[in-house]
Amino acid sequence: MNKRTASRIAALAAIGSGALLVAAVIATKMRIQSSIVSLAEHTDNQALDYDSAIARYAEVQAAEDDTINPVCRSKIMTHGAKTENVIVLVHGITNCPEQFAEFAPLFFERGYNVLIPRMPRNGLADRMTNELKYLTAEELRDCSNTLVDIACGLGDHVTFLGLSVGGVMTAWAAQHRSEIDKAVVIAPSIGFTNLGADRLSSFAIMLFRILPNIGTQHFSPFSDGPQHSYLGFSSRSFGVVMRFGKSILKSAKQKKPAAQSILMVTNAADTAVNSKINRELVNFWRANGYDQIEEYEFSADKKLIHDIIDPQQVQQQTDLVYPILLDLITR
Secondary structure: OOHHHHHHHHHHHHHHHHHHHHHHHHHHHHHHHHHHHHOOOOOOOOOOOHHHHHHHHHHHHHOOOOOEOHHHOOEEEOOOOOEEEEEEEEOOOOOOHHHHOOOHHHHHOOOOEEEEOOOOOOOEOOOOOOHHHHOOHHHHHHHHHHHHHHHHOOEEEEEEEEEOHHHHHHHHHHHHOOOEEEEEEEOOOOOEOOOOOHHHHHHHHHHHHHOOOOEHHHOOOOOOOOOOOOOOOEHHHHHHHHHHHHHHHHHHHHOOOOOOOEEEEEEOOOOOEOHHHHHHHHHHHHHOOOOOEEEEEEOHHHOOOOOOOOOOOOOOOHHHHHHHHHHHHHO
């Protein structure tokens, strides 16, 4: 084989490899787009009364084995019967129900039944776990949907609250479930950080799906977070949450949300989420004629951290945050 022939073969091989790569990228993008559409699909199965709601909750508890940190198990606070109001409190990713240890009782004292679920793949006793790399958007959707079903049997008026990724789950529930009287969306991580370009979100979702998972706990573990939360993030879970968020944006662009009212709470000092994308979500809702939405933003001068709920967070200001949230939610 002469040098010219070898060069031609090498060139053809390079072109063929490039074509295969392009085809793989296009195929992956098409699968992602298809899955984004499917995330709006759900089957409602509301608990019809208090007893059936408790039975559904017992099924959730039964699925939590000894690998779960005891303080991170799903929790419920009830008055022994269906009440006028029920609130669902959904924590952020890497955290667990213990995030609401001091916030949840404030609602119980006001007569609410309170449901504090554990998000899928979170709350394990092993804080160095790689479990988050297995998280799927379908799990987040199904968990959100199940929580609404259970809440329907616990109270006549359903409030659904979530922070960060829990906020994304709340936004999904607000978009698709009419049984919710008030959805409280706090700092939703539909997009991560204000640094990235919004147009790159689809590309980022694809990269997170294709590339090997990176667990930040293995090279830069959290040093000052709550003792019950994981010590790092999963890069693959970022892509999953972004895909879930993109499905909500797609639905919001097409039709108004199903929830009776929505409260969007943001934090001007928060650099962990993409405020432009969150603003876009609100704009989509309003553009479809939905006017039952209230917005509240904590000003930048308050210097609040992203997680404004967990009392174990360093630099936490719950004395400032809790009274404001309580007033916004219960009035």
